[in-house]
Amino acid sequence: MTHTVLVTGVSRHIGARVASALAANPDISRVIGVDTVPPPSLTRDGDSSLGRTEFVRVDLRSPDIAQVIAAADIDTVVHMSLVSAPSRSGGRAAMKEHNVIGTMQLLGACQRSATVRRVVVRSTTAVYGSSPRDPAVFTEDLEPHDGPVHGYAKDAAEVEGYVRGFARRRPDVTVSLLRFANFMGPGVDSPLTRYFTQPVLPSVFGFDPRLQFIHEDDAVEVLRRMATEHHPGTFNVAGAGVLLLSQCARRAGRPSLPLPSSAFRVLGGAVRRVGLVEYSPEQVRLLCHGRAVDTARLEAELGWKPKFTTGAAFDDFLRSHELRPLGGAWP
Numbered sequence: 001m002t003h004t005v006l007v008t009g010v011s012r013h014i015g016a017r018v019a020s021a022l023a024a025n026p027d028i029s030r031v032i033g034v035d036t037v038p039p040p041s042l043t044r045d046g047d048s049s050l051g052r053t054e055f056v057r058v059d060l061r062s063p064d065i066a067q068v069i070a071a072a073d074i075d076t077v078v079h080m081s082l083v084s085a086p087s088r089s090g091g092r093a094a095m096k097e098h099n100v101i102g103t104m105q106l107l108g109a110c111q112r113s114a115t116v117r118r119v120v121v122r123s124t125t126a127v128y129g130s131s132p133r134d135p136a137v138f139t140e141d142l143e144p145h146d147g148p149v150h151g152y153a154k155d156a157a158e159v160e161g162y163v164r165g166f167a168r169r170r171p172d173v174t175v176s177l178l179r180f181a182n183f184m185g186p187g188v189d190s191p192l193t194r195y196f197t198q199p200v201l202p203s204v205f206g207f208d209p210r211l212q213f214i215h216e217d218d219a220v221e222v223l224r225r226m227a228t229e230h231h232p233g234t235f236n237v238a239g240a241g242v243l244l245l246s247q248c249a250r251r252a253g254r255p256s257l258p259l260p261s262s263a264f265r266v267l268g269g270a271v272r273r274v275g276l277v278e279y280s281p282e283q284v285r286l287l288c289h290g291r292a293v294d295t296a297r298l299e300a301e302l303g304w305k306p307k308f309t310t311g312a313a314f315d316d317f318l319r320s321h322e323l324r325p326l327g328g329a330w331p
Contacts (some may be wrong), residue, residue, distance in 0.1 A: 004030045005227060006074045007053070008060060009081030011035040013187045014122075014219060016050055018078060021051050021224045023051035028228070033074055034058040034065065035081070038307065060102030066109035067238045069116065076118040077110055078227050079103065082159065084124075084152045085191050085280070092151070099155035100162075110173070110184040120226045121163050124154035125179045125212070125236060130285040137294045140179070140234045142221040150281040160234075176226045181238035184313040185216035186320030191283055197321055201249050209290025210242040210300035215316060222298070222306075231301050236285045236293040245287065248314060252323045261288070266316065296308075 005022050009015035010033030023031040031053045033039070038055060058064050059253055060081060068074070081102060084131060086095040103121075110116045126148060128138045133145040138324065148154045167175040182192050195201065214237055249256045299305050308316065318324065 003028065004032070004072055004074050005076040006069060006072070007031060007033045007078045007080060009035055009079075010053065011037050011039045012080070012083075013189065014183060014216060015080035017187075017216065017220045018080060018223045018227075019050045019053045021220055022078075022083060022227060023053045025224075025228065030054065030072065031128060032056055032068065034060075034068060036060075060106050061097055063105065063109075065106055066112065066201075069109050069113050074113065075115050076120070076227055077106070077116060078120045078122075078223060079106060080122050080223075081106075082122060082124075082152070082156060084293065086151075088270055093105050095152075096155055099152070099306065100158050103159045104162055107162055111170055112274065116173060118176075118227070118230075119163075119166070120176045120180065120223065121159070123160055123163075123177055123179045124153065124156045124221070125181050125238065125291060126286075127157045127160060127179060127284060128291060128293070129153065130209075130282070130289040130291050132289055134289065134291065138236070138290045139294045140236055140297055148282060152280070153282045174230055174232045176231050177234040178226065179223065179234065179293070180210040180219060181214045181236075181310075183216055183219055184213035184317045186316060189279065193317060195283075196248065196252055196254070196317070197323070198254065200257050201245075201252075201254045202257045202259055202264055202289045203245060203249075204261050204264050206282075207210070208244045208246050209287055210292050211248065211286075211290055211310070212238040212242055212292055212300060213310045213313040214238050215313035216305065218306035218308055218313075221304075222302075225302060225304075232300070233297070235298040235301065236295050237298055237306075238293050238295050239306045239308050239313050240289075240295075241310045242292050243310055243314060245290070249328075251314065251325055252318055253325045254323070261285045290311045 007019040010019045019033045047285045054242045129144040131146040
């Protein structure tokens with residue numbers, strides 16, 4: 001039985017949903033959610049969508065997180081606090097500190113804890129990179145031809161290294177590392193979802209990449225199960241199937257604007273500087289070469305498959321934003 005759970009990153013959508021789902025479990029006595037700012041629901045007349053989750057304001061880069069774990073006798077940690085794009089105020093340096101240094105502090109606190117018995121870490125399939133030499137699908141054991149060297153993907157690869165080190169030092173702790181495809185769904189706000197809501201979708205001339213998504217409902221269910229069951233290891237998490245970028249554009253009713261790669265990068269730099277859409281170098285590579293992963297290990301481990309395919313997850317996102325194919329018919 002799980003008694004006390006710590007969830008990081010509860011001010012963001014998926015983190016808040018995970019905390020709420022765990023708080024609804026009667027077998028869990030306490031759920032403590034931590035972040036640098038309160039969840040939006042806590043700033044409106046005291047109303048909370050987190051259920052009985054207790055919020056504690058903590059910066060993971062500080063040693064305060066160790067005090068929270070020790071004071072509450074935490075036995076399960078669900079680390080959701082990786083950010084995928086820099087904020088306007090902090091920039092890339094602050095993002096890297098939050099992702100990498102914050103994770104190091106958290107894992108250090110877990111290593112010193114006498115009560116922690118399970119650690120679940122959200123990672124990303126972006127650790128595989130995007131390259132013209134990639135295999136058709138990545139399994140968890142395949143090494144990328146061109147590992148990530150920029151941004152969020154590089155942070156996630158570093159975080160995974162620290163997680164593996166922690167697992168070696170604390171073999172008594174169940175460690176589950178989850179590599180999620182891009183989140184998709186009505187409540188998801190990410191560089192990729194913002195890309196698809198543009199009036200025109202710039203693309204790289206000559207490329208039509210394969211994309212995979214995981215619906216937010218399925219992501220929350222996987223995290224809930226990993227936090228309450230024994231599933232050590234590294235797992236890819238994605239909805240079945242793939243969509244080509246051209247198919248996504250047609251489903252969204254958005255015209256595509258193919259550009260030479262050099263022009264695409266210039267455009268990406270311009271819109272990133274004014275804060276419109278995040279065209280990071282890793283996203284540019286994704287929109288050139290795409291990425292697909294194999295999820296057989298997760299499905300065998302859990303005896304479960306995501307309810308939403310990649311296509312169904314994308315369609316649910318489109319409906320929530322009232323985007324539809326030209327002519328008005330849903331696929």
